[in-house]
Amino acid sequence: MATEFHNLQEMQHCASLVTKVFIQRDYSEGTVCRFQTKFPSELNNRIERTLLEETVKTLNSYYMEAEKIGGQSYMEGCLACATAYIVFLCMETRYEKVLKKISGYIQEQNEKIYAPRGLLLTDPVERGMRVLEVSIFEDQGSAGSSPSSTLSSDSSAR
Amino acid sequence: MPASGADALKPSAFLPVCTATCLLVGATSLFFVFTCPWLAATICPAVPPCCAILFLFVLANFTMATFMDAGVLPVASEDEDKDDGFRAPLYKNVDIKGVQVRMKWCASCHFYRPPRCSHCSVCDHCVEDFDHHCPWVNNCIGRRNYRYFFLFLLSLTFHMVAVFTFGLIYVLHHMNDLWKLHFTVTVVVISISGLFLLPVLGLTGFHLYLVSRGRTTNEQVTGKFQGGVNPFTQGCCNNMEYLVCSPISPKYMARPCKKSIVHVQPPFLRPELDQQMPMKVGDNGLHTLALENKLLKASEQQANIKGPDLCSGFRESPVRGIHQGSVSVQPPLQPNTVYSSLPLNSRSLALKHSCRYGSKSQLPAMQSDGWRSSPPRGIVTSSTLLANQSSNDGPPFNNFINPTEPQLMSQRGAPSVNFHSHFMMLGSDGSVQCPPPHSYSPVFMGVTRQSPHLRDSLRDLVSQDTTLPKSAAARYDNFSKTIMASINERRELEERERMLHLQARSQAHYCADVGIYDIPSKRSLAPDNAGPPGSRGPTPPAYGSREFLMSTGILTYGMRTSPLSNSSTLSLTHGSKTSSSQLQNCSSSSLQNKGRSSSPAYCPSERQTQAVPSSTSTLPRLTSTNSSAPPYTSYATAKRSSLPFPSEGKESVTLGALK
Numbered sequence: 001m002a003t004e005f006h007n008l009q010e011m012q013h014c015a016s017l018v019t020k021v022f023i024q025r026d027y028s029e030g031t032v033c034r035f036q037t038k039f040p041s042e043l044n045n046r047i048e049r050t051l052l053e054e055t056v057k058t059l060n061s062y063y064m065e066a067e068k069i070g071g072q073s074y075m076e077g078c079l080a081c082a083t084a085y086i087v088f089l090c091m092e093t094r095y096e097k098v099l100k101k102i103s104g105y106i107q108e109q110n111e112k113i114y115a116p117r118g119l120l121l122t123d124p125v126e127r128g129m130r131v132l133e134v135s136i137f138e139d140q141g142s143a144g145s146s147p148s149s150t151l152s153s154d155s156s157a158r
Numbered sequence: 159m160p161a162s163g164a165d166a167l168k169p170s171a172f173l174p175v176c177t178a179t180c181l182l183v184g185a186t187s188l189f190f191v192f193t194c195p196w197l198a199a200t201i202c203p204a205v206p207p208c209c210a211i212l213f214l215f216v217l218a219n220f221t222m223a224t225f226m227d228a229g230v231l232p233v234a235s236e237d238e239d240k241d242d243g244f245r246a247p248l249y250k251n252v253d254i255k256g257v258q259v260r261m262k263w264c265a266s267c268h269f270y271r272p273p274r275c276s277h278c279s280v281c282d283h284c285v286e287d288f289d290h291h292c293p294w295v296n297n298c299i300g301r302r303n304y305r306y307f308f309l310f311l312l313s314l315t316f317h318m319v320a321v322f323t324f325g326l327i328y329v330l331h332h333m334n335d336l337w338k339l340h341f342t343v344t345v346v347v348i349s350i351s352g353l354f355l356l357p358v359l360g361l362t363g364f365h366l367y368l369v370s371r372g373r374t375t376n377e378q379v380t381g382k383f384q385g386g387v388n389p390f391t392q393g394c395c396n397n398m399e400y401l402v403c404s405p406i407s408p409k410y411m412a413r414p415c416k417k418s419i420v421h422v423q424p425p426f427l428r429p430e431l432d433q434q435m436p437m438k439v440g441d442n443g444l445h446t447l448a449l450e451n452k453l454l455k456a457s458e459q460q461a462n463i464k465g466p467d468l469c470s471g472f473r474e475s476p477v478r479g480i481h482q483g484s485v486s487v488q489p490p491l492q493p494n495t496v497y498s499s500l501p502l503n504s505r506s507l508a509l510k511h512s513c514r515y516g517s518k519s520q521l522p523a524m525q526s527d528g529w530r531s532s533p534p535r536g537i538v539t540s541s542t543l544l545a546n547q548s549s550n551d552g553p554p555f556n557n558f559i560n561p562t563e564p565q566l567m568s569q570r571g572a573p574s575v576n577f578h579s580h581f582m583m584l585g586s587d588g589s590v591q592c593p594p595p596h597s598y599s600p601v602f603m604g605v606t607r608q609s610p611h612l613r614d615s616l617r618d619l620v621s622q623d624t625t626l627p628k629s630a631a632a633r634y635d636n637f638s639k640t641i642m643a644s645i646n647e648r649r650e651l652e653e654r655e656r657m658l659h660l661q662a663r664s665q666a667h668y669c670a671d672v673g674i675y676d677i678p679s680k681r682s683l684a685p686d687n688a689g690p691p692g693s694r695g696p697t698p699p700a701y702g703s704r705e706f707l708m709s710t711g712i713l714t715y716g717m718r719t720s721p722l723s724n725s726s727t728l729s730l731t732h733g734s735k736t737s738s739s740q741l742q743n744c745s746s747s748s749l750q751n752k753g754r755s756s757s758p759a760y761c762p763s764e765r766q767t768q769a770v771p772s773s774t775s776t777l778p779r780l781t782s783t784n785s786s787a788p789p790y791t792s793y794a795t796a797k798r799s800s801l802p803f804p805s806e807g808k809e810s811v812t813l814g815a816l817k
Contacts (some may be wrong), residue, residue, distance in 0.1 A: 015422045020237045027252045027259070027273055030390055031287065048429045066405065073405045084218035086307075095405045103418075110420045118426035128231040128286075128410040130269060131238065139424035 015118060015137035023056065033063035034125070035132050038121060044156040046136065048119050055109050055121070058131065066098035099125055165280045166296060175224065176294040182220070186213050192343040193328050201327070209320055216317050219310035227409045229286035234269040258390040280376065286407070290375040299375075302407055308369065311362045314402030318358060322351040369401050370394045374652045489619050505671075559595050575689070 019040045026034040037056050039049045074112055080087050103123050110121055122133035194206040250261045250270050261270040264277050267284045277286035278298045286303035299307045325348035335341050368378055372391025377383060
């Protein structure tokens with residue numbers, strides 16, 4: 001029925017972006033990639049403190065793993081030298097592999113934890129690893145006047 | 159040469175790199191053709207292959223240093239820029255291993271430069287761990303390609319030494335054949351290699367020193383850690399290890415695009431509140447939470463339907479009589495706890511509020527309660543929906559089932575005719591209007607707010623009220639109307655006062671001959687006058703802030719003193735570029751600084767010396783008012799104009815005033 005259909009449309013809720021919170025880098029250990037685990041006050045009533053801290057700590061550990069100087073990075077360097085860096089055309093560096101893992105982790109966190117709470121994490125690599133961006137969404141209530149509810153966290157080529 | 163700036167793409171920028179390439183490849187090729195056969199025959203057959211491998215190494219590192227992204231940081235998005243506010247300082251201090259390091263605001267890239275990051279004026283971008291811009295490779299040397307640059311220098315040194323040495327041996331053995339071709343070519347080759355050996359050796363030695371001290375060329379040249387402690391060094395050996403063996407950091411620009419769609423759809427989960435939520439006992443003995451806290455969660459409460467005492471975690475007394483009564487009259491809903499502490503008449507109004515509001519958004523919110531224990535059943539007798547949903551504890555949106563909606567809709571009944579709040583879903587014409595997320599009922603206007611967010615929401619609410627359609631506004635009851643009127647009056651008064659204040663201030667500036675340049679800039683003052691972070695109170699605009707710029711010169715275009723105001727605007731630039739495009743960048747960034755600019759009299763000491771003369775030299779030009787020079791055209795066509803519409807209006811107005 002027409003009325004019912006109209007009402008169903010009205011019932012379709014959309015989220016719209018309200019603001020973004022930026023978790024800054026923690027430079028206390030130098031230029032290694034670490035993010036501050038300080039909980040932003042804007043997220044006080046949006047997500048549990050422990051969840052966000054857990055996410056940031058996991059990200060920090062991933063970055064630490066990526067930047068670790070050890071056996072694998074030696075081998076990579078030697079191989080690259082030996083092949084006059086042609087190997088970079090064929091193979092992915094270790095850092096890139098870890099970045100892929102990180103982006104998968106962020107995607108999973110978004111789907112499981114953040115999107116249900118109206119939040120969205122953006123991969124720091126899209127921001128030059130300077131900030132961890134948390135987008136805050138609010139319920140707008142109506143499908144007609146609000147922007148689309150689906151938001152892609154895809155990284156765009158710049 | 160992945161340079162995106164204008165200067166790096168000029169034809170003249172390619173001259174050094176082409177020269178270097180020609181010399182390197184040409185001279186080495188001649189060496190291999192004319193000298194190596196004799197060397198292989200006379201000295202050792204392994205000499206040419208070793209030289210060839212070395213030369214390959216040189217070429218590979220040269221190519222990597224030339225074409226590899228140095229670690230360019232992408233320009234910050236507008237959202238990030240706004241976060242810093244209008245009165246953000248030019249520098250931010252950060253503590254690195256006990257040493258205070260300053261992070262400077264980059265006006266072009268719109269972020270605070272990370273430590274060791276610097277802006278390359280040739281390429282016009284910020285580079286991580288910026289070393290220098292090398293003209294011989296026409297590329298910035300930074301975090302990602304410093305290793306290749308260093309190895310290029312090292313290998314080139316060895317290569318040049320080898321070519322020079324073997325060439326000399328050949329020449330010394332062929333002193334009799336002075337005019338033979340081979341001899342002449344070899345002499346030319348050793349001259350070239352000998353000529354460039356000393357500078358290259360010097361540069362290699364310099365970089366070896368830098369690596370041992372853990373500094374970049376930029377830091378060495380600017381004398382950053384000359385007297386003090388360098389927090390970035392890890393000791394000579396570790397620095398060498400880091401240089402050679404560290405993983406290559408990723409490229410930030412032009413990353414491969416991958417599609418990963420994440421649906422963000424309400425209703426949203428909310429964290430469980432802490433138990434120390436202050437409780438108020440209402441007149442009728444109902445336990446309610448403190449008003450402010452509830453207001454914070456006004457629109458997203460996942461109320462357990464038990465009456466007024468809720469916020470999600472509580473399991474308190476069942477629905478009281480009054481609520482039951484109202485519930486039975488009104489469409490099925492979960493009474494929003496927000497309103498329950500009010501006196502009776504407003505409470506009933508508030509309940510009607512929540513009816514309208516709750517019926518739409520609260521209902522799905524109920525369903526997302528699955529992640530907590532299921533709500534008590536049968537509490538709200540009139541809600542058949544809950545009975546359907548209470549058995550489902552699955553993921554939030556699985557329960558958002560269509561069949562329940564028409565049921566709900568049909569139970570809404572006729573919209574109440576005598577009262578709709580301006581948060582109404584349903585306008586008079588049946589069109590749906592969404593309540594703003596942090597909107598509050600007008601009955602709460604008098605409540606004091608603690609946090610800037612609430613204050614902002616209040617201001618938003620106030621501003622929204624004036625744009626409401628008349629039909630909705632007309633439905634206010636008398637109680638809200640008087641409050642709204644008083645708030646509007648107060649707001650108008652404040653605005654009038656502010657305008658008067660600003661005009662008086664700008665008048666004072668124009669009266670003084672040198673008033674503008676004598677006033678200390680915001681940055682030269684102590685940082686504690688910046689106010690609390692995130693404060694958005696109605697303070698008068700700080701000198702140098704965007705509001706000040708707007709108030710003093712640009713918006714008051716009716717005044718004839720606009721040249722002076724424009725000079726004040728451009729004098730507040732934050733130019734740190736050395737090229738002639740500096741003014742362009744300055745003028746384009748002046749409106750974008752939002753408080754990060756200062757008059758040239760107070761420029762920081764490390765600003766490059768060219769900056770000061772050029773910015774001061776523009777002032778007489780500006781005051782003469784008859785030059786419609788390129789700076790003004792570039793002013794209008796600022797390429798990084800990131801301000802919203804009002805700023806564009808400002809620019810056109812400024813141009814108009816000047817012309």
